[in-house]
Amino acid sequence: MSKKNEVTQLKDWLNTNPTIQELKKMAKDLGLRVKRMMKKREVIKLFEQYIEELENREKSPSSSSSQIKPSYEKEIKPLERKEITLPETYGKDKLILMPVNPNWIHIYWDFSIRTQKILSDLPYGSRTALRIYDVTYIRFDGNNAHRTFELIVDVRKTKNYYFNVPMPDANYLAELGYITKDRRFVPLLRSNVCKTPANSPSPSSRERWLDIRKKRKIVTPSQGPVIKEIEHVAGSMFGINREIIHQAVSGEGMLWQLISILRSGRGI
Amino acid sequence: MPKGNIVFVLHAHLPYIHHPEYNYFLEEHWLFEAITETYIPLLRMFRKLESEGKKFRLTMSITPPLMEMLANKELQNKYVEHMELMIDLARKEIERTKSEHPLKHKMAKFYYEDFQKILYIFKDIYQNNILNGFKEYLDKNYLDIITCNATHGFLPFMEQYPQAIRAQIEQGIKTYEKHIGRKPRGIWLAECAYFPGLDKYLAEYGIEYFFVDSHGLWYADERPRYGVYRPVITPSNVFVFARDPKSSEQVWSSQIGYPGDSRYREFYRDIGFDREFDYIKPYIDPIGTRTNTGIKYHRITGKDVPLNMKDYYDIDAAKTAAREHARDFLRKKESQVSRLMKLFEGLEPVIVAPFDAELFGHWWYEGPVFLEEFMRYVSESSKVRALKACDVVDITEKVQIVTPAASTWGANGYNEVWLNGSNDWIYPHLHELVEKMTEVAKIYPVPENTNPKIRRTLCQMARELLLAQSSDWAFIMTTQTSVDYAVNRTKTHVKRFLDLYDMVKSGKIDMGRLSHYEWVDDIFPEIDYTMYLKT
Numbered sequence: 001m002s003k004k005n006e007v008t009q010l011k012d013w014l015n016t017n018p019t020i021q022e023l024k025k026m027a028k029d030l031g032l033r034v035k036r037m038m039k040k041r042e043v044i045k046l047f048e049q050y051i052e053e054l055e056n057r058e059k060s061p062s063s064s065s066s067q068i069k070p071s072y073e074k075e076i077k078p079l080e081r082k083e084i085t086l087p088e089t090y091g092k093d094k095l096i097l098m099p100v101n102p103n104w105i106h107i108y109w110d111f112s113i114r115t116q117k118i119l120s121d122l123p124y125g126s127r128t129a130l131r132i133y134d135v136t137y138i139r140f141d142g143n144n145a146h147r148t149f150e151l152i153v154d155v156r157k158t159k160n161y162y163f164n165v166p167m168p169d170a171n172y173l174a175e176l177g178y179i180t181k182d183r184r185f186v187p188l189l190r191s192n193v194c195k196t197p198a199n200s201p202s203p204s205s206r207e208r209w210l211d212i213r214k215k216r217k218i219v220t221p222s223q224g225p226v227i228k229e230i231e232h233v234a235g236s237m238f239g240i241n242r243e244i245i246h247q248a249v250s251g252e253g254m255l256w257q258l259i260s261i262l263r264s265g266r267g268i
Numbered sequence: 269m270p271k272g273n274i275v276f277v278l279h280a281h282l283p284y285i286h287h288p289e290y291n292y293f294l295e296e297h298w299l300f301e302a303i304t305e306t307y308i309p310l311l312r313m314f315r316k317l318e319s320e321g322k323k324f325r326l327t328m329s330i331t332p333p334l335m336e337m338l339a340n341k342e343l344q345n346k347y348v349e350h351m352e353l354m355i356d357l358a359r360k361e362i363e364r365t366k367s368e369h370p371l372k373h374k375m376a377k378f379y380y381e382d383f384q385k386i387l388y389i390f391k392d393i394y395q396n397n398i399l400n401g402f403k404e405y406l407d408k409n410y411l412d413i414i415t416c417n418a419t420h421g422f423l424p425f426m427e428q429y430p431q432a433i434r435a436q437i438e439q440g441i442k443t444y445e446k447h448i449g450r451k452p453r454g455i456w457l458a459e460c461a462y463f464p465g466l467d468k469y470l471a472e473y474g475i476e477y478f479f480v481d482s483h484g485l486w487y488a489d490e491r492p493r494y495g496v497y498r499p500v501i502t503p504s505n506v507f508v509f510a511r512d513p514k515s516s517e518q519v520w521s522s523q524i525g526y527p528g529d530s531r532y533r534e535f536y537r538d539i540g541f542d543r544e545f546d547y548i549k550p551y552i553d554p555i556g557t558r559t560n561t562g563i564k565y566h567r568i569t570g571k572d573v574p575l576n577m578k579d580y581y582d583i584d585a586a587k588t589a590a591r592e593h594a595r596d597f598l599r600k601k602e603s604q605v606s607r608l609m610k611l612f613e614g615l616e617p618v619i620v621a622p623f624d625a626e627l628f629g630h631w632w633y634e635g636p637v638f639l640e641e642f643m644r645y646v647s648e649s650s651k652v653r654a655l656k657a658c659d660v661v662d663i664t665e666k667v668q669i670v671t672p673a674a675s676t677w678g679a680n681g682y683n684e685v686w687l688n689g690s691n692d693w694i695y696p697h698l699h700e701l702v703e704k705m706t707e708v709a710k711i712y713p714v715p716e717n718t719n720p721k722i723r724r725t726l727c728q729m730a731r732e733l734l735l736a737q738s739s740d741w742a743f744i745m746t747t748q749t750s751v752d753y754a755v756n757r758t759k760t761h762v763k764r765f766l767d768l769y770d771m772v773k774s775g776k777i778d779m780g781r782l783s784h785y786e787w788v789d790d791i792f793p794e795i796d797y798t799m800y801l802k803t
Contacts, residue, residue: 035748053556084759090700098425101682108696160692192428197674197682198487206490208669210501226611227495255535256631257522265481266681
């Protein structure tokens, strides 16, 4: 469609009061940058800016294309213009645990062709599952975990998962496998050991000191810290602060506030 | 008389953004804005305090990607062009604002002069490379410049790959040495992210100290007697400083922090968005996207005041506010120190206050004035003195041995800013890349005996891997700003790496493609891929 047409059509369409979903879809189709949390009026604002730009382009004789195209497009090597798709699999058996925070662990997996075959040929009635073992202070032999947690999940359809684990400062290890009809767990992959971060002061009653000048180590019983620090209770970054994140991103709040939230550690 | 010590740490970092294939690239302006609003104002502050004979002491990390960008000739030239354009715009604004409002007119004149001075400092004093300025103040002992891991990669997510951790640290040190001409004594770990065991690698490379967030010490394996107010040492003999939560909160809590004062400049009202399109067009993104120009006429006015209702900005009132806040901050530090001294029975407390450097100037326009005034006041205080982190290391005689707890300075203190539903998809790729890099490095363990084409390909693979590892991409995905760019950068580096990997494996090196990648991803020219052999 010609630019003039596009402007009128777009204006007409906007007048039909489309829903936020329709607005977002159209904005995406037009290549406008829609953020997930945008409110309706913000998306409409995007359209208004887009229309303004189209109209301005109309006025400027140098532009002849009907779309807003980067003036530097000719400089771009063809290599870079394609939508990049990354491999879905690397064809290796992999089960990786990563700590998110003291109570959450992330796990992802990938399969070799052999494992894929086993999974697709599972005997009738069996289900795939993940097991998480608490292996703090032990060398895991498959049977000696302090606790074992099981989660039934179709590992063929998903690729990763977040686990809520009970103990901070603990070592976890995972296995991926399947459960047979007679309730037997058959492990296929075993993960790395992942330690959840500590979230409370150590119960240790010892202090070790280094005398730098004398190059001597001293071990003494601890009286506890001389300062009674005030710890802050952690909230969820995706809960209470969401509004501020949203405000800062949309330009209504202040950018430093956003950074201050995201870089607040546990102390602020 | 013993005093309390304050260690101010500014972490200067930007991800490596250089697009030689474009004349204009929006995200390159992140660097330009930081030079104009943060880095040069800092240098200006150093010069001023020095000329007044004021003793100031600061610790700064300048990350390897930032050093590489600041030293990059092409980016330097692009910056000069950008500033010339902005000076031209500011000149027009002087005319334009005459009839608009006296405060706008006052600021237009200010910007015109200020931009000229900044360009003069950039071009004439430092010959386009402001690293020379920072080095000068390092040599004069005012500054302690430390390094960071190579591309600001998030090290806890490399825990199962020692070679990836070593490569990040080794390249970080090498880049520092190249630009600064000596070895760094300390390191700022990307995102302040530590996990028990990381100290061992730092010790291997001769790093003397690093920083953790407060809870890194609070939840350490043994309780530190002096909390976060004295450094500790790890069993591998590396000093650790921990952030003072009070200083952070006072300066930049999103609720009560100084930058929220109504007299300060409003970040989001910029003439790049406010002026009519035809007028501003030559000064914004050539495709017509409105961008910041750095010319802003409004003040915060009030937190709940909508953008279109903001009042005009008066730089003199804002400077008064910054002075008041600096004095207030010093008073707070003095009383904090008095309390701590009593508890410590005379032992000198060390208060560590780390911030993103870009808070000072870029996000908080008056931040450099605050810092300068604080350093001026502190140089006259009888209770508090500013020290560099390395000074503290040098004077410490007895230190507690502890292993800090896993921690970061991200929201809630752990890893969730860099690992959540918005960015978890990147890690299977990043981990696989490390495995593939190690695999091919093992095939060609001696660079001198390796075919030069293969060698170049392996080196470029290492660059793509390091660039993909920048924690910035995951961070941006979480903030939901510039997400497309961050996603695209991650995908691009992974894709280029895999392309190069296929070339090495097949032995068929596509020289055109390799040269192209070397040109567009031109960080760390001296890189040595064999660092991935250190497993």
